[in-house]
Amino acid sequence: MRLGPALTLDLDGLAVYRREGPGRPAGRTGFGPGVRPVAFRVMTPGKPAVDPAPARTADSPLPADHPSHRLADSPYLRACRGQRPSRVPVWFQRQAGRSLPEYRALRREGSILDTIADPELSAEITMQPVRRHGVDAAILYSDIVVPLQAIGFGVDVVPGVGPVIDRPFDREADLARLRPVEPGVDLAHVEATVRILAAELDVPLIGFAGAPFTLASYLVEGRPSRTYGRTKALMLDRPELWHRLMDRLADLSIASIRSQVLAGASALQLFDSWAGALSPRDYAEFVAPHSRRIFDELAPLGVPMAHFGVGTGELLTLFAETGATVVGIDWRIPLDEARRRTGGRVVLQGNLDPAACMASWPTVAQRVRRVLGDNGGHPGFVFNLGHGVLPETDPGILSRIVELVHEEGSATTAD
Ligand code: CP3
Numbered sequence: 001m002r003l004g005p006a007l008t009l010d011l012d013g014l015a016v017y018r019r020e021g022p023g024r025p026a027g028r029t030g031f032g033p034g035v036r037p038v039a040f041r042v043m044t045p046g047k048p049a050v051d052p053a054p055a056r057t058a059d060s061p062l063p064a065d066h067p068s069h070r071l072a073d074s075p076y077l078r079a080c081r082g083q084r085p086s087r088v089p090v091w092f093q094r095q096a097g098r099s100l101p102e103y104r105a106l107r108r109e110g111s112i113l114d115t116i117a118d119p120e121l122s123a124e125i126t127m128q129p130v131r132r133h134g135v136d137a138a139i140l141y142s143d144i145v146v147p148l149q150a151i152g153f154g155v156d157v158v159p160g161v162g163p164v165i166d167r168p169f170d171r172e173a174d175l176a177r178l179r180p181v182e183p184g185v186d187l188a189h190v191e192a193t194v195r196i197l198a199a200e201l202d203v204p205l206i207g208f209a210g211a212p213f214t215l216a217s218y219l220v221e222g223r224p225s226r227t228y229g230r231t232k233a234l235m236l237d238r239p240e241l242w243h244r245l246m247d248r249l250a251d252l253s254i255a256s257i258r259s260q261v262l263a264g265a266s267a268l269q270l271f272d273s274w275a276g277a278l279s280p281r282d283y284a285e286f287v288a289p290h291s292r293r294i295f296d297e298l299a300p301l302g303v304p305m306a307h308f309g310v311g312t313g314e315l316l317t318l319f320a321e322t323g324a325t326v327v328g329i330d331w332r333i334p335l336d337e338a339r340r341r342t343g344g345r346v347v348l349q350g351n352l353d354p355a356a357c358m359a360s361w362p363t364v365a366q367r368v369r370r371v372l373g374d375n376g377g378h379p380g381f382v383f384n385l386g387h388g389v390l391p392e393t394d395p396g397i398l399s400r401i402v403e404l405v406h407e408e409g410s411a412t413t414a415d
Contacts, residue, residue: 060302068266068303071204076136080267080304080326080347082380088372088409089136090402091206093308093328094388095129096141099395102128112157113149116142119192126197126205133399134406137204137267137382138197140260142190144210144271145218147256150186151179153219161224168222168230172241178248183259190256191263198264206306207260211272211294212249213287214309219245228277235286246290254297261301269306270294270324273387276311283315288322295323306349310387316341331356331386335374347380354385357393357401364397368404383409 062068071077075085097103103125107115116122125141145155145163154166167174181187197205218224220231235242257268272291275283295305307319308328319327320342329338329350338348356367368383375381383405389398 061300062262062302066266067198067201067204067264071202071266074136074204076204076382077266077304079380079382080306082347084379086410087136087406088381088383090383090405090409091135091137091139092129092133092385092389092398093139095133095135095139095398096125097389098391099389099393099398100128100132101395102132109159112143112159113146116146116193117189119189119196122189122193123196123200126193127200129398130201130203132395133402135203135402137206138201139206139269140190140194140197140208140265142193142208144208144215146190147181147187147209147252148215148219151181151252153177155218163218163224165219165222169216169219169245172244175241175244175248178245178252181252181255183255187256187259191259194260194263194265204266205264206267206269207257207265208269208271209253209257210249211253211270211275211287211307211309212246212290213278214272214274215249215252216242216245217274217277219249228274232277232282235282239286242286243290246287250290250294253294257294257298258301261298261303265303267304267306267326268298268301269308269326269328272307272309272312275309275315276313276330278315280314280318284318288318291322291324299323304347308349313338313341317343320346326382328384329386335371335381336376339378347382348375348378349382349384351384351386352401354387354390354393357385357397358390361397361400364401365404368401369408372405372409 060066060069068077075087075089076091078085079089106121106125115125122141126138129135130138143157145157148155156164158164183191194205194207217228217231220234221228225231253270257270261268270291272287275287278287291307295307298305304326305324306326306328307322307324309315309319310330311332312319312330313333316327316329316338324346326347326349327338327342329335329348331351331353335348335351338351342348350371352367352371357364371383
């Protein structure tokens with residue numbers, strides 16, 4: 001079965017993703033009892049097996065054959081460095097996911113973590129939105145809880161709910177359950193996915209991890225929360241334990257992102273999706289130092305470092321001081337105001353309301369133009385949504401957004 005120019009899917013593989021046995025243990029090899037391997041042949045017609053020697057980007061610690069060199073002048077990487085891109089780059093948070101019928105066809109039932117454990121399948125899912133929409137960057141198909149699962153913390157992602165933890169984090173003894181991750185062993189399947197993508201993609205791949213606060217909110221609450229009551233109680237009552245927990249989680253984020261970049265990701269994004277639940281004072285005291293350490297330790301890799309959270313309008317000044325080089329903005333404040341709050345020190349990414357993508361095309365187009373207008377022609381800008389694509393979104397609308405941003409974005413781009 002032809003899936004697109006880059007891939008041929010062995011039809012036999014399609015039946016495979018049905019899990020036959022009871023819950024498969026948290027595996028890292030991808031195949032367990034009752035699961036037959038999915039067979040993919042990755043082929044790019046006309047593409048030479050070995051690329052011509054890529055120009056090495058000055059001062060990069062990454063190997064000469066790392067895709068970030070070959071793609072250094074891609075619109076996304078140029079914009080992330082604040083340089084004028086050939087067109088305004090666009091990608092969508094959660095672009096690989098349920099809005100795509102081809103994703104739903106491959107995904108079948110069962111935990112998303114089983115799908116992520118299969119490198120060929122995960123690489124294919126990562127490429128689906130790139131092929132369909134022509135976006136300027138790919139985001140690795142994985143999840144923020146993958147490193148937690150990899151160290152055996154007992155987590156699953158329940159469809160329609162989100163991450164659920166077997167035994168939530170509650171006391172000092174629970175720190176022992178958060179051992180350091182060894183990416184080459186524990187996250188070998190993620191590295192394998194990245195390597196496939198590094199060879200196949202013509203756009204930069206974004207690696208990512210969850211930030212300590214957002215990960216802690218799942219660990220402590222045990223499931224998605226609206227109030228973060230338990231998390232905040234631990235943070236306020238037991239600050240010493242809190243900081244030790246945050247330290248462990250920061251180590252996890254650093255190790256997992258670093259391994260993705262070394263394997264071939266050309267940019268990174270640290271998701272602190274739920275940090276907006278905190279006041280600026282609490283964020284500054286309990287969270288920012290840990291996020292800052294993550295960016296400090298990853299900075300030597302020399303790739304763009306994005307940071308994103310929802311409802312972070314009041315935290316943007318602090319976000320811009322974490323060391324991130326790109327800050328994702330949700331839809332609650334316009335980009336010109338976000339630029340003011342971040343002091344013009346960072347590249348901005350955002351910020352179309354994902355729910356607005358459910359409106360009719362003329363309305364969506366008007367909102368896209370408004371975002372471009374709010375950016376006011378700054379080259380350091382990456383078009384995106386203010387949060388993830390809603391599963392009910394018509395993918396045709398997303399493709400039209402990409403087209404519109406590419407067509408009209410440059411007209412509003414001035415130095
Ligand atoms: O294109 C992409 O962004 C795909 C890669 C990706 C996923 N999760 C796959 C996924 C990324 C970058 C994430 C990050 C992630 N996971 C975050 C941070 C980003 C954000 O949205 O704020 C968070 C908070 C999670 C935790 C999580 N995983 C939630 C809240 C959910 C939704 C649960 C549901 O079913 O509604 C998931 C599941 C998940 N992760 C899906 C996808 C495509 C959807 C479920 C599925 O396909 O089974």
